[in-house]
Amino acid sequence: MNELTIPIHDKIYTLRGKQIMLDEDLAELYQIETRILNQAVKRNIERFPEDFMFQLTEEEYGNLKSQFVISSLEKHGGRRKLPFVFTENGVYMLSAVLKSQVAIDVSIEIMRTFTKLREFTLHYNALGKKIIELERKNDKQFKKVFDILDTLMNDTQRTDEKVMGFIKDA
Structure with missing residues (x-):
């Protein structure tokens, strides 16, 4: 066909x-x-x-x-x-x-x-169940990862004012 x-x-x-x-x-x-x-x-x-x-x-x-x-x-x-x-x-x-x-x-x-x-x-x-199971088993570790990501995001926002190690002119 x-x-x-x-x-x-x-x-x-x-x-x-x-x-x-x-x-x-x-x-x-x-x-x-x-x-x-x-x-x-x-x-x-x-x-x-x-x-x-x-x-x-x-x-x-x-x-x-x-x-x-x-x-x-x-x-x-x-x-x-x-x-x-x-x-x-x-x-x-x-x-x-x-x-x-x-x-x-x-x-x-x-x-x-x-x-x-x-x-x-x-x-x-099956994939959804595995993800939920991973989250339950590793909840503290996921929290650490998310905390680190939040810290990195905040640091990135602060360093936006710097260009190659120098502070931008206002």
């Missing part, structure tokens, strides 16, 4: 504690209209329980729109209905419903992106 021109990671958001993708972003990636994607889902609704797909509330939709600053959510003059969003499992299920080669290829790339995001999150969380 050719490289996707749309970066997938930019289309994944966190909502209700889950990573989700908007129906219109998925439709764009799958190179179909949003209404066709939603029709395919409605014809196979038994494959999409609430933890695979759900419709945004007006408040959630408003919050997303404000994050995007008039983004893709309004690029076609707005929507008549609130968008549907798909979790990772829902995106995977879409590949079974949308049977084109593009849908298969895009779904594979989306799954890889979700996996990379999960791995990044694990490493990020």
Whole structure:
């Protein structure tokens, strides 16, 4: 498959504690209209329980729109209905419903992106825990370092008046 021109990671958001993708972003990636994607889902609704797909509330939709600053959510003059969003499992299920080669290829790339995001999150969380642990164990030493840095900063401000060992003319 050719490289996707749309970066997938930019289309994944966190909502209700889950990573989700908007129906219109998925439709764009799958190179179909949003209404066709939603029709395919409605014809196979038994494959999409609430933890695979759900419709945004007006408040959630408003919050997303404000994050995007008039983004893709309004690029076609707005929507008549609130968008549907798909979790990772829902995106995977879409590949079974949308049977084109593009849908298969895009779904594979989306799954890889979700996996990379999960791995990044694990490493990020592990790093955060290590930093907190270091701070707890070495709190006194960190305080000494910060005190020394403060002293150096204060000394630097005082020596700004000196140029090569001479006091500047006032």
